[in-house]
Amino acid sequence: MDFIAKRTWFMVISLVCLLASVVSLMTPPSLVLGIEFTGGSTMTVAFSRPVEQSDLRNLLEANGHPNATIQSLDVDRYFIRTRTLIETDVTGKSEKVQLLELLDLNYGIADGPDFADVSGMVAQETVRNAAIAVGFAVVGILFYITWAFRRIPRSFKYGVCAVVALIHDVVIVIGAFSIFGKLIGAQVDTMFITALLAVIGYSVNDTIVVFDRIRENIQRGVIRDFRGVANFSLSESLGRSLNTSLTVILTLLALLLIGGDTLRDFILVFLVGVTAGTYSSIGVATQLLVAWETRQIGGAPRSGLLRRLGLGRG
Amino acid sequence: MRKLKTLVLNSLARRTLSVLLATTTCVAVLGLSSVNVGPMNWQLGDGGSGPFGLRLGLDLQGGAHLVYQAVRTPSLVSFSSLDGSLSIDEIKTITTPVLQSDGFEVERVTLTGTQSYRIFVPCALDDEVKNQMGVPSDNLMEQLEVTLSSEIGVIGDLVLKSGCQEPTPDQIEGVRYIIEQRINPLGITEPDIRTLGSDRILLQLPGAQAIDDTKSLIGQTANLSFKLREMQGDGSFVDRDLDLSGDDLLRAYPGTHPQSGMPVVNLEFDTDGAREFATLTAQIANTADQLAFFLDEREVFSGGADEAILGGRAFLRGISAEEAQTIAIQLESGKLPIPIKLIQEWEVDASLGSDSLRKSLVAGVVGLISLFVFMTAYYRLPGLLASIALLVYATITLGIFKILGVTLTLSGMAGMILSIGMAVDANILIFERVKEELRSGRTIRASIEVGFNRAWPAIRDSNVSTLLTCVILLWFGTRLAASLVLGFAVTLSIGVIISMFTALFVTKTLLQLVVTTRLGAYLALFIPSLISRDQT
Numbered sequence: 001m002d003f004i005a006k007r008t009w010f011m012v013i014s015l016v017c018l019l020a021s022v023v024s025l026m027t028p029p030s031l032v033l034g035i036e037f038t039g040g041s042t043m044t045v046a047f048s049r050p051v052e053q054s055d056l057r058n059l060l061e062a063n064g065h066p067n068a069t070i071q072s073l074d075v076d077r078y079f080i081r082t083r084t085l086i087e088t089d090v091t092g093k094s095e096k097v098q099l100l101e102l103l104d105l106n107y108g109i110a111d112g113p114d115f116a117d118v119s120g121m122v123a124q125e126t127v128r129n130a131a132i133a134v135g136f137a138v139v140g141i142l143f144y145i146t147w148a149f150r151r152i153p154r155s156f157k158y159g160v161c162a163v164v165a166l167i168h169d170v171v172i173v174i175g176a177f178s179i180f181g182k183l184i185g186a187q188v189d190t191m192f193i194t195a196l197l198a199v200i201g202y203s204v205n206d207t208i209v210v211f212d213r214i215r216e217n218i219q220r221g222v223i224r225d226f227r228g229v230a231n232f233s234l235s236e237s238l239g240r241s242l243n244t245s246l247t248v249i250l251t252l253l254a255l256l257l258i259g260g261d262t263l264r265d266f267i268l269v270f271l272v273g274v275t276a277g278t279y280s281s282i283g284v285a286t287q288l289l290v291a292w293e294t295r296q297i298g299g300a301p302r303s304g305l306l307r308r309l310g311l312g313r314g
Numbered sequence: 315m316r317k318l319k320t321l322v323l324n325s326l327a328r329r330t331l332s333v334l335l336a337t338t339t340c341v342a343v344l345g346l347s348s349v350n351v352g353p354m355n356w357q358l359g360d361g362g363s364g365p366f367g368l369r370l371g372l373d374l375q376g377g378a379h380l381v382y383q384a385v386r387t388p389s390l391v392s393f394s395s396l397d398g399s400l401s402i403d404e405i406k407t408i409t410t411p412v413l414q415s416d417g418f419e420v421e422r423v424t425l426t427g428t429q430s431y432r433i434f435v436p437c438a439l440d441d442e443v444k445n446q447m448g449v450p451s452d453n454l455m456e457q458l459e460v461t462l463s464s465e466i467g468v469i470g471d472l473v474l475k476s477g478c479q480e481p482t483p484d485q486i487e488g489v490r491y492i493i494e495q496r497i498n499p500l501g502i503t504e505p506d507i508r509t510l511g512s513d514r515i516l517l518q519l520p521g522a523q524a525i526d527d528t529k530s531l532i533g534q535t536a537n538l539s540f541k542l543r544e545m546q547g548d549g550s551f552v553d554r555d556l557d558l559s560g561d562d563l564l565r566a567y568p569g570t571h572p573q574s575g576m577p578v579v580n581l582e583f584d585t586d587g588a589r590e591f592a593t594l595t596a597q598i599a600n601t602a603d604q605l606a607f608f609l610d611e612r613e614v615f616s617g618g619a620d621e622a623i624l625g626g627r628a629f630l631r632g633i634s635a636e637e638a639q640t641i642a643i644q645l646e647s648g649k650l651p652i653p654i655k656l657i658q659e660w661e662v663d664a665s666l667g668s669d670s671l672r673k674s675l676v677a678g679v680v681g682l683i684s685l686f687v688f689m690t691a692y693y694r695l696p697g698l699l700a701s702i703a704l705l706v707y708a709t710i711t712l713g714i715f716k717i718l719g720v721t722l723t724l725s726g727m728a729g730m731i732l733s734i735g736m737a738v739d740a741n742i743l744i745f746e747r748v749k750e751e752l753r754s755g756r757t758i759r760a761s762i763e764v765g766f767n768r769a770w771p772a773i774r775d776s777n778v779s780t781l782l783t784c785v786i787l788l789w790f791g792t793r794l795a796a797s798l799v800l801g802f803a804v805t806l807s808i809g810v811i812i813s814m815f816t817a818l819f820v821t822k823t824l825l826q827l828v829v830t831t832r833l834g835a836y837l838a839l840f841i842p843s844l845i846s847r848d849q850t
Contacts, residue, residue: 057667
């Protein structure tokens with residue numbers, strides 16, 4: 001299979017995904033922040049009838065609180081966090097009263113609820129700091145790949161291409177999450193941030209494995225042109241790429257389909273990220289590298305690179 | 315040739331032994347009820363209460379749910395009297411009826427060294443009837459002045475220092491911050507500490523056994539005060555209030571005496587405090603008089619002074635190391651911006667919901683089994699061995715988490731999931747290479763050797779880049795207090811190191827071990843039959 005010839009297709013797929021992400025991110029609400037950031041309302045409430053935690057969660061989800069955190073404190077006593085409850089809505093009834101009536105009707109309130117406003121736990125600053133840390137990590141990755149591929153001339157191209165693929169994946173994951181936010185009310189919380197960190201790790205890992213084949217085949221020097229080397233390497237590593245992502249996706253699907261609701265958004269981020277990470281190694285990182293090395297972008301190599309490598313087409 | 319073979323076999327035996335040893339050690343570690351090594355044992359409780367004695371975070375396991383409420387400090391009525399001979403009880407008898415007429419009680423009366431009386435007046439219960447703040451009104455103060463003047467003669471400086479205010483957002487945030495510092499100085503247990511409403515603080519900590527330790531760590535204290543304990547002619551002692559207070563104390567921390575090495579509590583006072591402290595110690599040096607430390611009305615420490623202490627630095631000695639720890643915490647807790655008290659205390663379940671987590675655990679097991687099935691179906695015997703290697707990986711990783719006292723949260727799980735993915739990937743990389751070598755006509759044994767060598771650079775570079783990322787995240791995570799990044803980076807870095815070990819060491823050893831048995835003669839166990847078509 002000639003992967004490089006399909007470059008236009010890869011570009012179209014990537015552009016469509018990126019565009020969808022950017023459009024969703026630019027349409028408010030771009031990303032909905034969870035109560036870990038914004039704070040919200042809390043209550044401690046005891047019920048007079050036995051209540052299953054999952055039933056309580058379903059009840060709240062069906063009544064406008066899909067992201068409520070519910071923790072049991074005691075038998076039939078729960079600590080519930082919701083988004084900030086509004087004092088009065090269009091019907092003139094406060095959300096607190098509505099919630100109280102809802103709970104009382106279904107389970108009978110024995111004690112409470114004592115409503116209170118809760119502050120956000122994660123300051124926006126923490127997220128900014130995490131982003132700074134990731135930024136430095138990306139620079140570190142760039143330098144490391146440049147160093148690890150140092151036997152290949154102009155190895156920084158490999159680093160740059162891996163980082164471009166990484167940014168591609170991150171934008172798509174954030175964009176997808178923004179779309180999930182609109183469709184199923186997914187909210188940005190600490191889970192999302194850690195899942196994003198994992199996606200970054202996976203994306204780089206996958207790109208390096210594909211690039212390693214290219215490095216090996218260049219050093220073997222069997223195939224003479226870079227396009228051929230890249231294409232051969234992609235076909236060789238395709239089995240591994242598909243199998244690795246398949247095993248990971250298999251495990252994640254199990255978690256998504258039969259796992260608990262509270263981890264749903266977390267697993268979704270992973271799934272999108274693993275798919276994007278596997279795809280971008282082939283469809284973004286390698287394609288970009290081939291285009292760059294074969295002078296289709298970035299101008300002519302300044303020192304007769306291809307000739308020196310013995311990779312020139314003639 | 316025979317010599318070489320013996321060498322390989324010997325080293326194979328050695329490697330098999332070390333794999334077995336590492337695995338059994340970790341199984342033993344996981345089986346023990348608690349392990350007390352590693353640098354993080356200062357943490358609350360012994361070992362974790364999660365499965366295998368692992369420490370699980372709030373999101374995965376739940377723990378303590380404590381709610382603290384700011385206590386309104388009593389108002390303070392102070393005045394001086396020319397006739398300082400009146401006893402505290404007499405003042406109490408005179409003032410109580412006046413204050414009671416307006417709904418106020420007298421909590422206690424004290425007499426300071428400068429002949430100034432202080433009457434502590436708790437906030438009126440029914441705030442709305444009397445006065446919005448629950449503080450004596452101007453009118454009541456006038457009545458008090460009239461009564462006091464007629465009973466004890468001329469009084470001076472009748473001042474009302476009103477307490478009972480709602481805590482300001484800054485004060486509550488200050489308390490929250492201090493609690494956070496005290497509970498989680500290294501930022502690794504990911505507690506949940508937030509302000510609740512205008513005057514409460516919600517604190518959730520992993521591990522329910524943490525409740526008692528936490529309570530003593532936070533205390534629920536109010537005022538740190540100092541009193542002068544004067545010896546009277548008959549040998550009894552009388553305590554006098556001082557101008558020195560908890561506000562003057564900058565820091566209190568446990569340590570050891572520079573010369574004797576005995577445990578002490580170090581004290582540091584601010585400028586005003588240092589001046590006052592110097593005067594006081596000069597006054598009591600080489601007398602029987604003592605300085606007593608009180609938290610609210612409870613005495614924490616008392617002792618004399620050998621000489622005047624200048625410069626505002628002092629230490630308390632004659633105590634055990636544990637006492638030093640406790641006293642330091644108590645003195646520090648007296649420095650909370652406002653006093654707080656514990657109003658709710660529960661054991662709380664996981665914030666991700668224990669029911670939901672149970673389902674996810676089952677799903678995770680199902681996912682892993684399907685992964686094993688897939689690997690075995692696709693890669694045959696090596697796939698089965700890799701599955702065993704993954705189990706070894708999981709055992710060792712969890713064992714190390716337990717030894718290091720890592721608190722496993724969901725962000726930690728994300729790091730672990732990624733490292734499992736990388737471990738699987740390393741195995742797949744190796745098997746693909748081994749298959750390629752088999753196809754090119756090498757023997758099984760040679761293919762394993764060459765396959766591993768060929769796969770190594772990719773595994774090395776991808777894992778090292780991940781480790782590098784972890785180091786950067788750890789470095790920044792600690793400095794920028796981004797604990798969610800820390801949990802991820804800690805488990806990922808441990809996981810990556812172990813995953814390299816299992817892929818290159820455990821899987822390889824298992825494969826080579828199998829090759830020495832009769833199973834090694836069946837090529838079909840290593841390479842699916844459909845591949846043989848490619849060979850033709």
